Amino acid sequence: MRTIDWRDDHVVIIDQTRLPDVLVSLHLHTVDDLVDAIRRLAVRGAPALGVAGALGVALAALSTSDPAEVRALAARVRAARPTAVNLAWGVDRVLALLDHGAAAVVAEAVTVLEDDVRLNRALGHRGADWLQARVPGPINAHTHCNAGALACVEWGTALGVLRALHERDALGHVYADETRPLLQGARITAWELARLGVAHTLVVDSAGPSVIANGLVHAVVVGADRIAANGDVVNKIGTYPLALAAARAGIPFVVAAPESTVDLATPSGAAIPIEIRAADEVTGFGGARTAPEGTGALNYAFDVTPADLVTAIVTEARVVEPAAGGAI
Numbered sequence: 506m507r508t509i510d511w512r513d514d515h516v517v518i519i520d521q522t523r524l525p526d527v528l529v530s531l532h533l534h535t536v537d538d539l540v541d542a543i544r545r546l547a548v549r550g551a552p553a554l555g556v557a558g559a560l561g562v563a564l565a566a567l568s569t570s571d572p573a574e575v576r577a578l579a580a581r582v583r584a585a586r587p588t589a590v591n592l593a594w595g596v597d598r599v600l601a602l603l604d605h606g607a608a609a610v611v612a613e614a615v616t617v618l619e620d621d622v623r624l625n626r627a628l629g630h631r632g633a634d635w636l637q638a639r640v641p642g643p644i645n646a647h648t649h650c651n652a653g654a655l656a657c658v659e660w661g662t663a664l665g666v667l668r669a670l671h672e673r674d675a676l677g678h679v680y681a682d683e684t685r686p687l688l689q690g691a692r693i694t695a696w697e698l699a700r701l702g703v704a705h706t707l708v709v710d711s712a713g714p715s716v717i718a719n720g721l722v723h724a725v726v727v728g729a730d731r732i733a734a735n736g737d738v739v740n741k742i743g744t745y746p747l748a749l750a751a752a753r754a755g756i757p758f759v760v761a762a763p764e765s766t767v768d769l770a771t772p773s774g775a776a777i778p779i780e781i782r783a784a785d786e787v788t789g790f791g792g793a794r795t796a797p798e799g800t801g802a803l804n805y806a807f808d809v810t811p812a813d814l815v816t817a818i819v820t821e822a823r824v825v826e827p828a829a830g831g832a833i
């Protein structure tokens with residue numbers, strides 16, 4: 506089952522808010538449905554958001570023949586979340602076909618969807634090659650958030666690298682952190698690793714740097730929501746401390762992402778909009794309050810890892826080594 510797909514005239518997604526308890530799909534027939542699913546993280550992860558953006562324009566083009574209305578609907582999809590540049594990339598790529606009619610728009614959106622599978626497999630194998638050339642196996646890795654099949658259409662980026670290693674019998678143990686506050690690591694990455702038959706252990710987010718300092722892993726492998734022109738990487742909050750720990754321990758910090766995550770129009774991480782989500786995601790969980798009533802919370806959803814801490818950025822097309830002076 507794909508994370509996100511196009512069925513006849515609408516979008517089908519796995520509802521990630523329900524994992525790991527139940528695997529259910531949602532059928533999204535309108536742009537409103539899709540925007541709501543993106544905001545609630547029912548569909549999430551940068552590559553999946555790129556596909557959601559593309560399919561959102563297809564939904565818009567099928568809902569009206571007025572190009573101005575399609576553009577207004579597409580703008581709503583584009584603005585549903587600010588940080589992962591893939592969302593805007595997916596919308597813009599498909600919107601460029603609007604003058605050619607709705608059928609051309611839908612065809613381009615489906616191409617974006619199919620490309621995602623192929624590109625992520627390619628980058629997964631490239632990343633596995635890069636790691637195997639530097640680390641004698643079996644390779645133990647730490648990962649953060651979820652950059653697996655559920656963050657893409659299939660396969661995954663960071664987990665795609667680990668999955669390629671697993672296929673080659675070169676993967677040892679994977680440490681995944683919970684990824685507060687919405688637990689993408691505990692709920693989704695652990696679920697994916699179990700289904701893949703990968704040996705794994707869950708740790709709290711703040712244990713990640715100690716896992717690294719204690720020599721339990723040979724590399725940190727994560728995804729990205731946006732990579733700036735100078736090589737700064739924005740990813741799920743809590744990525745930066747892992748990069749600091751990896752640099753201190755002298756192990757590679759590897760970012761696996763498709764080229765659509767690279768944003769040459771943004772000079773550095775400081776210029777990337779960081780989503781700030783609702784305080785109640787931090788002050789409670791699952792509808793139950795955990796902090797005292799009235800407690801405020803600053804809920805940054807992402808952080809910036811400076812380029813000089815990034816050993817390698819692996820895409821479907823290339824490997825760039827920013828910490829060694831490599832330019833994007």
Ligand SMILES: CSC[C@@H](O)[C@@H](O)C(=O)COP(=O)(O)O
Nearest residue numbers: 549550551650652656728729741
């Ligand atoms: C291949 S997914 C890369 C990133 O999008 C992922 O690591 C991440 O930060 C996802 O954040 P989320 O808030 O769950 O959409």
